[in-house]
Amino acid sequence: MTMTDDNGTASASVDNKTHGPAATHSPAAWTAGGVPAAPATIDPDLWPGVAQPPSGLKADVAGKAAGLMFKGAVRRLPLRVEYPDGSVLGMGGPDAPVMTMVRPAAFEARIGDNGLIGLGESFMAGDWEASDLAAVLEVFAASVDTLIPVPLQKLRSLYLPRTPRQERNAEQNTRSNISRHYDLSNDLFSKFLDSTMSYSSALFPGGAGPLSEVAWDSLAEAQQAKIDRLLDKAGVGDGTRLLEIGTGWGELALRAAARGATVYSVTLSSEQQALAQERIAAAGFADRVTVALQDYRAVEGEYDAVVSVEMIEAVGYEYWPIYFQTIDRVLAPGGKVAIQAITMPHGRMLATRNAYTWVHKYIFPGGFLPSVRAIEGVTQQHTTLRVRERMGMGDHYAATLRLWEERFVARSREVGDLGFDAVFQRMWLFYLCYSRAGFQSGYLDVQQIVLDRREAQL
Structure with a gap:
């Protein structure tokens, strides 16, 4: 998940090791x-x-x-x-x-x-x-x-x-930016994520419903439902050559491989790569899935489908054209693209695209949320890809975040035992709650967006 807020000022960012030593809490x-x-x-x-x-x-x-x-x-x-x-x-x-x-x-x-x-x-x-x-x-x-x-x-x-120059998502900076969040600790993320280790909005069958009625036990199934819908929309099945931009901890690659697809997945997080490879090998899919520590811009080859879950938010405003141009370049004729993206209103996006925020400073350096209009405009102007379908599911993200927040608080002492001090934990809680507030208020949304090239083939 990548979230950004939209106001405030800041000095230099902290790095991912500023959580402090483990402490004994009375x-x-x-x-x-x-x-x-x-x-x-x-x-x-x-x-x-x-x-x-x-x-x-x-x-x-x-x-x-x-x-x-x-x-x-x-x-x-x-x-x-x-x-x-x-x-x-x-x-x-x-x-x-x-x-x-x-x-x-x-x-x-x-x-x-x-x-x-x-x-x-x-x-x-x-x-x-x-x-x-x-x-x-x-x-x-x-x-x-x-x-x-x-x-x-x-x-x-x-x-x-x-944004400080060293946090712009140029190729020489991107791995550092990603590492500062995703390489904090696999153990940290495992404390509040479900068994699928999915760090993006779930899709609760039948709708998210009242937040108080969505239970933790339903989260793993809802995460798999989210993934399956994206794979369905991208046409992923037996024999599909799939490119995944942003591996996470491997759940999407696992489910695609189980369908018979061959998956090439790229990440810039060494921690995520290690655990994803471990999970993929344990499931018996090592021969079908490659997890590469690689910038998306360096991907070569041809793929029948491209799927990317909440990765565009980490790309950076000025790099959205090359992100979609890369997808366009490697997508085979007749191929489909399915992305999941956190979005914000277009006017706020324009007003805040140069702002440096609390989320940049402490959580996601270099990140920025697109608007739906921006995605449509960038793809129309710079690629042959066109948005064909989209589904908003912001209420599902609010429900997902509430479950993460409750789990994180419930396991706070265990998080402390990992070495993350009280200030870090208050920071992380603020991040989870700030994100949930954005979706509950309607200020933020999350979209599943399907793209293809049908218009260009006419």
């Missing part, structure tokens, strides 16, 4: 919701953007201005923000999501200095808490267009930094 180190409490002292070498809030005259002024802006926005939202002095802001009633301020001044300094990046960093630091983090973030996601006054939105390009 009961007092955990919040009532089972989330690790932020430590009283945070190591500045591990977490330079989190250990201390910004200070100095400039930070004080920016913090006070941000605080006034935040309070003004909150007064219009269906939310309750509770302060240490007993005051409460927001239009929410007794059942509304509650955001509890622990250190208001630090919170304001962080958002004054770093916008929405500061919102995430302040949660990582423990400056605020929420009993239902996803619900709080959903309120913000639903109001993203009005949180910042329009005159200040127009000044976005003057104060938001561009």
